[in-house]
Amino acid sequence: MSDDTLRSVDIERSSAGHYVARNVRGGSIPIGTGGDDSFTPVELLLAALGGCSAVDVDLITSRRAEPSGFVVKVTGDKVRDEAGGNRMENLRVEFTVTFPDGAAGDAARDILPRSLEMSHNRLCTVSRTVETGTPVPITVAPSTGDA
Structure with a gap:
C-alpha cells in the first residue's frame, strides 16, 4: 500500500467497553457498547x-x-x-x-x-x-x- 491509497484509524481502549477511534488528522469518535450515547x-x-x-x-x-x-x-x-x-x-x-x-x-x-x-x-x-x-x-x- 502507498501513502496515496492507505486509510487508517487507531482505536484505543479508554475503559471497559469504551474506546476512542482517532484518524491521522486528529479527529476522534467515542465508541461504546450501547450503554451510553457513544456510537x-x-x-x-x-x-x-x-x-x-x-x-x-x-x-x-x-x-x-x-x-x-x-x-x-x-x-x-x-x-x-x-x-x-x-x-x-x-x-x-x-x-x-x-x-x-x-x-x-x-x-x-x-x-x-x-x-x-x-x-x-x-x-x-x-x-x-x-x-x-x-x-x-x-x-x-x-x-x-x-x-
Missing part, C-alpha cells in the same frame, strides 16, 4: 454507509443549488443465526433532500437521481466495499512486552 460499531457502519453517499450527493447537487433540507436515514436489521453469526441484513440508505424553488433548485432536483446512482455504482467506497464482500483478516501484532 456502537454497528451505528458507525450505518453512519459510514450513509455518510459516504451523503458527501457524494451533496457535492454534486450543491453545485447547482444549496439544499433547503438534507437528511439521510440509514437502517438495517441486526440478525444472529448459527450458520452465519451476527451480521446486518436489509441495509437501506434513504435520502430526503429538498431544494429551493427556481431554476437552480430545478437543476439540483434533476441531477439528484443521477447523483444517487453515481454514488452507489461508482463513487461510494463504503457501500461498494460492503456489497463486494471484501475479506477482513484479523491478526494480533507481535508483542513487545509490557512497559
Whole structure:
C-alpha cells in the first residue's frame, strides 16, 4: 500500500467497553457498547454507509443549488443465526433532500437521481466495499512486552 491509497484509524481502549477511534488528522469518535450515547460499531457502519453517499450527493447537487433540507436515514436489521453469526441484513440508505424553488433548485432536483446512482455504482467506497464482500483478516501484532 502507498501513502496515496492507505486509510487508517487507531482505536484505543479508554475503559471497559469504551474506546476512542482517532484518524491521522486528529479527529476522534467515542465508541461504546450501547450503554451510553457513544456510537456502537454497528451505528458507525450505518453512519459510514450513509455518510459516504451523503458527501457524494451533496457535492454534486450543491453545485447547482444549496439544499433547503438534507437528511439521510440509514437502517438495517441486526440478525444472529448459527450458520452465519451476527451480521446486518436489509441495509437501506434513504435520502430526503429538498431544494429551493427556481431554476437552480430545478437543476439540483434533476441531477439528484443521477447523483444517487453515481454514488452507489461508482463513487461510494463504503457501500461498494460492503456489497463486494471484501475479506477482513484479523491478526494480533507481535508483542513487545509490557512497559
